[in-house]
Amino acid sequence: MPIARVLQIRAVLPLQSLRLNAPRRLADTTGMKARPDQPDSLESQCLQVLGCYAALETVVRSEQADFNGWVDRIAEAPGIEPAQLPGIHGQLIAQGLLRFEFSGRARGLQYQLSPQGREALGRGTLAVAEETSSDLRSAVETGAQAA
Helix, strand or coil, X not given: CCHHHHHHHHHHCCHHHHCCCCCCCCCCCCCCCCCCXXXXXXXXXXXXXXXXXXXXXXXXXXXXXXXXXXXXXCCCECXXXXXXXXXXXXXXXHCCCEEEEECCCXXXXXXXXXXXXXXXXXXXXXXXXXXXXXXXXXXXXXXXXXX
């Protein structure tokens, strides 16, 4: 590129934009839309998987004296296609309702319900009640003011 052209570009663009490590513009999100509420079928499937983990924990706890709270991944759930389970697991993990840990090469991944997962199962819905979220917001604000 001729030096005259570089000087023209440099005069128009800020110096920072010519650097290799210059901060990049954020991604164009104009075509992206927030996902509407989950379909009822997905929510019921998620709740069913949470229920399967709760039942599995109960069974394993009764069989093992040294139960540590972690169980193997479920491979099937009534009424749910096995091909749907990875997506449901991902959804539950992303929402903080299901935890996982790697328990070694022989054991692999193990799972347990989080406290939020147990609450969702008890409520019968994945949605957090408005009262709970406003109580949480006020508690966070109070803590921030105290600090």
